[in-house]
Amino acid sequence: MKKLFSQSAARLLLAVLVFSFGAGYAVAQSAPTLSVYSTLDALLAGAYDGELTMQTLHTRGDFGLGTFNRLEGEMIAVDGVFYHARADGSVTVAGPEERTPLAYVTRFHADRTLRQESPLKLVELEKWLDGQLGNPNLFYAVRIEGAFSEVSVRAIAAQNKPYKPLAELVATQSVHTYPTVRGTLIGLRSPAFSKGISVPGYHWHFLSANRQQGGHVLALTLAAGSVQVESIAKLDLELPRSEGFARADQSRDRSQETKLVEGK
Numbered sequence: 001m002k003k004l005f006s007q008s009a010a011r012l013l014l015a016v017l018v019f020s021f022g023a024g025y026a027v028a029q030s031a032p033t034l035s036v037y038s039t040l041d042a043l044l045a046g047a048y049d050g051e052l053t054m055q056t057l058h059t060r061g062d063f064g065l066g067t068f069n070r071l072e073g074e075m076i077a078v079d080g081v082f083y084h085a086r087a088d089g090s091v092t093v094a095g096p097e098e099r100t101p102l103a104y105v106t107r108f109h110a111d112r113t114l115r116q117e118s119p120l121k122l123v124e125l126e127k128w129l130d131g132q133l134g135n136p137n138l139f140y141a142v143r144i145e146g147a148f149s150e151v152s153v154r155a156i157a158a159q160n161k162p163y164k165p166l167a168e169l170v171a172t173q174s175v176h177t178y179p180t181v182r183g184t185l186i187g188l189r190s191p192a193f194s195k196g197i198s199v200p201g202y203h204w205h206f207l208s209a210n211r212q213q214g215g216h217v218l219a220l221t222l223a224a225g226s227v228q229v230e231s232i233a234k235l236d237l238e239l240p241r242s243e244g245f246a247r248a249d250q251s252r253d254r255s256q257e258t259k260l261v262e263g264k
């Protein structure tokens with residue numbers, strides 16, 4: 001009887017140890033991580049062809065933003081679905097073989113949820129968020145579900161080689177404006193020191209609730225919404241081994257080009 005008890009106790013102890021170790025391992029594995037493919041400066045320099053497919057990107061995150069090869073439109077990832085917003089204003093679900101030259105994704109788990117009930121223009125929204133987020137030297141994924149007005153989104157049409165630098169293409173971008181629309185704002189706030197890799201400050205993409213409108217946000221007003229925030233202290237950066245990336249001049253400061261391209 002005593003032996004039986006001690007065997008059970010040993011099993012229980014083993015189970016507790018395995019569970020504790022397993023849980024610890026799981027926690028370490030799931031620390032919020034921003035997976036980045038390529039660099040902002042490479043895109044600004046005209047490296048518009050990447051090797052990374054949506055299928056692979058899907059394994060790295062379910063929420064984020066980016067673009068597509070040949071700079072064809074804007075990529076928007078929400079709840080594990082990758083959307084493709086084009087210059088003609090259309091939005092489709094991206095195919096698994098579509099490729100990206102620049103992407104930022106994370107497995108989104110909010111560590112905070114906030115409510116915003118008073119109308120805020122984009123700059124006011126960003127200022128309010130700055131006050132809420134705190135530490136300026138971490139990355140943050142921000143998801144806002146709500147009602148919006150005067151949403152202006154842009155997308156650029158597919159480019160042909162030889163590719164021009166992005167700043168020269170801004171004049172050709174298509175802008176679509178929606179007076180009132182419900183939807184999701186997908187945001188990334190990046191620290192100042194990450195310039196070159198990401199847009200310092202906020203980078204927003206929008207997707208309407210009916211999943212038929214969206215793109216890179218130039219302007220909007222948030223009427224009211226729920227704001228989910230995830231702070232991120234881990235970065236996983238993959239650099240393309242492509243010719244385009246190798247040749248992209250990433251030796252100079254492209255802050256002015258970034259401002260021009262981001263519409264800031």
Ligand SMILES: [Zn+2]
Pocket residue numbers: 065066074203204205216217
């Ligand atoms: Zn964008």
